[in-house]
Amino acid sequence: MLMNGIEGRMEQNVPLKTLSTWKIGGLAEWVVWPITVSEIEKLWRFAQDEQILIRLIGRGSNLLFPDEGLRGITIVTTALTGEVWGKCTLQAEAGCSLARVAQEAGERGLSGLEFARGIPGTLGGAIAMNAGAHGEEIQNVLHTVKVLTEDGKIQTFAKEKLTFGYRECSLQGKAWILAAELQFNTGKKEKIKAQMVENLARRKDAQPLELPNAGSVFRNPPGDSAGRLIEQAGWKGKGVGGAQVSPKHANFIVNVGNATAADVLALIQAIQKDVFEKYGVELRTEVHYLTV
Ligand SMILES: Cc1cc2nc3c(=O)[nH]c(=O)nc-3n(C[C@H](O)[C@H](O)[C@H](O)COP(=O)(O)OP(=O)(O)OC[C@H]3O[C@@H](n4cnc5c(N)ncnc54)[C@H](O)[C@@H]3O)c2cc1C
Incomplete structure (x- = not known):
């Protein structure tokens, strides 16, 4: 694939098994792991110009890939991991690990992601899926989302402009989430961490x-x-x-x-x-x- 200006890793004929927690699937024709948001934009434009199929995934922890493989370009966000913490906020790129962000929030005495320890996806995947557990959902801590729309525009939406349901978000299948701002409540570090330990133990007991x-x-x-x-x-x-x-x-x-x-x-x-x-x-x- 002749594509300039991409610094992230790019590989041909990648076993999809390696991109999914289910370890299932044929070969992906091209896989790119962008390291900047602007690379994602470039890939999108390249695919439009060349009329190549293109899709974007996160950690592949909620995905079944076909045995026949996938043609075109598969963008994997897991190398897009910039994050900036404020007093009660986090601005993070889509590929950040949700579980790691949750752990870091706990260390900082920030409450709201206790449910997320043990969910193996990315932040972008969690927002697209409105991931949740133990009666909590990612939408509860979401403030704004920056996306690439279907017609190639970068837009930032306040959470109120989106709709969320059970494992659903109005962006799902319509826009690529590039980054988000989360807003936390302050809490007691020890209490938050204890809740996470308890949630993880419940998962270990109940899940294979x-x-x-x-x-x-x-x-x-x-x-x-x-x-x-x-x-x-x-x-x-x-x-x-x-x-x-x-x-x-x-x-x-x-x-x-x-x-x-x-x-x-x-x-x-x-x-x-x-x-x-x-x-x-x-x-x-x-x-x-x-x-x-
Ligand atoms: C052991 C285990 C436990 C789990 N427990 C839970 C749980 O408790 N609660 C829960 O909700 N889920 C759970 N999941 C499912 C999964 O981890 C979540 O749905 C997670 O949020 C998916 O994130 P991902 O990055 O892996 O997304 P992927 O699986 O890569 O993608 C899922 C969907 O989101 C889309 N997507 C991914 N990234 C983006 C993006 N940046 N922009 C737009 N669309 C995007 C993909 O195209 C796809 O349609 C669990 C999975 C496993 C394996």
Whole structure:
């Protein structure tokens, strides 16, 4: 690919397995890890001019990549990690690790991201997904978001201009989040850190963190738990190929060895059909399946 002005790493035919916590997927034609926001803008323009497919991902902790791979350019934000801390604020670029930012906030006695220790994504991915846990969501600490819009404009939105729902944000699939400003409450450092330790311990107890996974596969239906329904339907430990419903947590599908996207999709569909037939509940996926 003839593209000037990019200092970040650029590689051809990259196994998508290496870009996803599920460790699944074929080859990505081109992968770029930009180190500045202006490189992302340049890549966007290059792709428009050359009519090349382009997409942007974070840590790949909520993604299923196709076995056939991805054509065009895949931008990975994980090298875009600038951050500036204020007294109760943080201005951070999209690729910052959410868990690390949460930890640093705790060290500074800043409250609001206690829920986020143990969520393995980037800040940009967390905002796009409105990541949350233990009754809290990233939107609660969000102040402004800087994005590249679908028509190539850089814009900054106040949080009030956006809408958020359960694992949803109005920017999802419409704009690339480049950076954000977070606003925290001050709190007692020891209390914040203790809450994080407790949250991490709960995750370790409940989640199969020893095997590749992408967190909760299905959204919880209103007033119920996807994991409870799947477990009740008898799916724990069952699987297709290398994909297995975790015996530890029924809403996690783990890669027990060389799982393919086809295995995961077949398992997802079988669970959806069975749960619908047994309980009349339509399970919707939380994980995103990237095909283009
Ligand atoms: C063990 C484990 C535990 C988890 N626990 C939780 C949990 O408690 N709560 C929770 O909410 N999630 C959880 N997740 C899921 C996942 O970590 C979150 O959804 C996370 O916010 C995704 O961030 P990411 O950088 O990995 O995004 P990716 O997986 O790379 O991308 C997810 C989606 O966001 C889009 N996206 C990514 N970055 C940007 C950006 N900068 N701008 C615009 N769009 C973007 C992608 O295109 C894709 O559609 C868990 C996952 C794992 C593996």
